[in-house]
Amino acid sequence: MRPLSSAPAPSRIDPDELHNLQLRKLRAGLAEVLTANAFWRGRLHDVRGWDDFERLPLTTKAELLADQAANPPFGTNLTHPLERFVRLHQTSGSSGDQPLRWLDTAESWEWWLGIWADHVYRAAGVKAGDRVFLAFSFGPFIGFWSAFGGAQRLGALCISGGAMTSEQRLRNMLDLDATVLLSTPTYALRLADVANELGLDLRGSGVRVTIHAGEPGASIPATRDAIEEAYGARCFDHTGMTELGPTGFSCSQRDGIHLIESEFIFEVLDVDGNPSEEGELVATNLGRWGMPLIRYRTGDRVRVSREQCACESPLMKVIGGIQGRVDDMFTVRGVNLFPSQVEDIVRRYPEIVEFVIERRRERQMDEVSVLIETAVGDFSTERIEADLRQALGVRLGCRVVERGSLPRSELKAKRIRQVG
Ligand SMILES: [Zn+2]
Numbered sequence: 001m002r003p004l005s006s007a008p009a010p011s012r013i014d015p016d017e018l019h020n021l022q023l024r025k026l027r028a029g030l031a032e033v034l035t036a037n038a039f040w041r042g043r044l045h046d047v048r049g050w051d052d053f054e055r056l057p058l059t060t061k062a063e064l065l066a067d068q069a070a071n072p073p074f075g076t077n078l079t080h081p082l083e084r085f086v087r088l089h090q091t092s093g094s095s096g097d098q099p100l101r102w103l104d105t106a107e108s109w110e111w112w113l114g115i116w117a118d119h120v121y122r123a124a125g126v127k128a129g130d131r132v133f134l135a136f137s138f139g140p141f142i143g144f145w146s147a148f149g150g151a152q153r154l155g156a157l158c159i160s161g162g163a164m165t166s167e168q169r170l171r172n173m174l175d176l177d178a179t180v181l182l183s184t185p186t187y188a189l190r191l192a193d194v195a196n197e198l199g200l201d202l203r204g205s206g207v208r209v210t211i212h213a214g215e216p217g218a219s220i221p222a223t224r225d226a227i228e229e230a231y232g233a234r235c236f237d238h239t240g241m242t243e244l245g246p247t248g249f250s251c252s253q254r255d256g257i258h259l260i261e262s263e264f265i266f267e268v269l270d271v272d273g274n275p276s277e278e279g280e281l282v283a284t285n286l287g288r289w290g291m292p293l294i295r296y297r298t299g300d301r302v303r304v305s306r307e308q309c310a311c312e313s314p315l316m317k318v319i320g321g322i323q324g325r326v327d328d329m330f331t332v333r334g335v336n337l338f339p340s341q342v343e344d345i346v347r348r349y350p351e352i353v354e355f356v357i358e359r360r361r362e363r364q365m366d367e368v369s370v371l372i373e374t375a376v377g378d379f380s381t382e383r384i385e386a387d388l389r390q391a392l393g394v395r396l397g398c399r400v401v402e403r404g405s406l407p408r409s410e411l412k413a414k415r416i417r418q419v420g
Pocket residue numbers: 251252253258309310311312313
């Protein structure tokens with residue numbers, strides 16, 4: 001059996017060594033990309049040192065989509081002939097974009113699974129004896145396939161929750177004595193809500209760890225607390241993107257995301273494109289050379305710290321997890337806000353089962369209100385409005401909507417709704 005980690009654990013890599021490792025991997029990978037990959041050949045130059053790297057252009061999702069539209073179906077970002085690729089996945093297209101298609105070779109798929117096993121699962125304490133339940137439909141979205149493969153590599157028992165209702169998933173988890181749940185944070189709370197309605201005892205179940213991706217929820221304190229309370233388990237966050245790879249995980253401290261710098265180069269750039277502690281996350285993957293991304297603008301807004309984490313990992317940490325998509329930022333009377341800040345208040349109310357932030361354009365002004373769905377009949381919004389005002393510094397009105405009227409999703413929940 002393959003050892004769990006072929007590389008030294010990240011806690012034993014010092015920052016200089018990490019930097020050298022990144023440059024070595026980048027140079028080795030780029031050598032083939034510069035000769036064989038039509039998308040990158042015209043855009044990149046040889047990289048000898050970090051100065052060269054920083055002069056490489058940034059790349060956006062729009063450019064990748066345009067390339068695939070002009071050169072269907074896979075675009076020109078292909079370092080190998082198509083026969084070398086063994087997996088196709090695609091983005092959900094949830095932001096209204098066309099889905100972006102992405103191919104993996106056997107080698108790059110191994111890279112994905114290795115990161116799950118060596119970083120994400122290891123940090124959450126998931127081991128060979130665990131039973132991992134994946135509450136997901138197993139469509140073309142990559143996240144849960146890679147989570148499944150990574151758990152299998154660990155030696156855990158992997159259980160697909162595909163093609164099941166929420167009730168069937170709950171009964172499967174309980175009957176099969178699952179110890180680990182993977183889902184979006186919103187869907188974990190949805191499952192807990194259904195369990196409550198059915199009178200099923202989740203807290204008394206074998207689930208001891210939950211791992212979440214797709215939304216920032218597991219790093220939002222109130223959401224994390226709500227999930228931990230509902231399952232009697234420890235709740236962990238994971239970040240990744242179909243086109244990029246698995247980028248981060250929450251450690252034992254669970255107050256943010258460590259970025260996996262041994263497998264990626266990460267930069268944080270402010271609005272002017274200068275390096276900063278707060279801004280947009282830009283990433284280069286170092287193990288997916290069949291269809292690589294170099295200096296890719298993730299669209300995720302982050303604040304990072306290099307201070308030593310109590311878990312002793314030397315990896316840079318995104319404080320409090322990803323704040324949100326740069327596009328999801330909204331403004332109320334001059335104050336810039338992210339849905340995650342609203343979520344951190346809303347999830348303190350166990351009686352609220354779902355919420356959406358509604359933006360309404362009125363008289364050239366953004367009017368923003370929070371629509372909430374509750375499990376109880378009479379819910380007064382006064383207290384939560386006061387909490388929001390205190391936490392955010394601006395007034396946000398709340399409106400209770402009919403039970404079952406807000407959209408449910410097992411994929412990324414859409415937290416902003418634009419009206420008018
Ligand atoms: Zn840590």
